[in-house]
Amino acid sequence: MLAPAYKASKGGGILLTKNTAIDYALCNIRVNGVCPGYVETDLLKRCVEEACEDQKKFYEQVIAFHPIRIARPEKIVYNWLYFSYRWRLYGSMRTCTAN
16 A cells, blocks of 8 residues: 555655745745645556556546546646635745645
8 A cells, every 4th residue: 555655755744835835934935735635647647547446436536535536637737826816915825735
């Protein structure tokens, strides 16, 4: 199961974002992060094909865990646009879970 590695890398990304924001705050540089769940990419498709005998069951389990949906890469851009507009003047050290 890859869940521990996935969760550790997600946590590492969040801490990297927060610590980088702290380090660069005095330089007036804002650091924010978007943390998507599963994203429909070629890598995900390839991993599912190689690791799962029943691909349909895998996607059903993912959707049960992330009831909103599997994200499409172009939809993640909307989260970045939100950061660039909404918090460009106000905040840093923000992370957005994009599901």
